[in-house]
Amino acid sequence: MKDLQFKTNINCGGCVSKVTPVLNATEGVCEWNVDTTQKDKILTVKTDSLSADEVVATVEKAGFKAQPL
Numbered sequence: 001m002k003d004l005q006f007k008t009n010i011n012c013g014g015c016v017s018k019v020t021p022v023l024n025a026t027e028g029v030c031e032w033n034v035d036t037t038q039k040d041k042i043l044t045v046k047t048d049s050l051s052a053d054e055v056v057a058t059v060e061k062a063g064f065k066a067q068p069l
Contacts, residue, residue: 002048003046004044004045004050004052004068005043005044005045005069006042006043006045006055006056006066006067006068007040007041007042007066007067008034008041008042008043008059008064008065008067009064010034010036010043010059010064011036011041012036013036016034016036018062018064019034019059019062019064022058022059022062023058023059023062026058028047029045029046029047029055030046030048031046032044032045032046040069043055043059056068
């Protein structure tokens with residue numbers, strides 16, 4: 001299990017609710033959260049199989065940007 005962290009533009013509860021079903025449906029995502037109080041809106045994803053690029057692609061599918069830290 002590894003923690004991947006990303007700088008995102010997921011900046012409010014409405015954004016989190018848009019990305020939630022996409023991340024929850026992604027195989028390999030065990031747990032995730034977004035700290036919207038940080039200026040970089042840090043997304044932390046616990047995964048046992050996904051690469052950073054795969055998480056970025058998933059977040060982009062939901063309409064947001066993510067950049068590995």
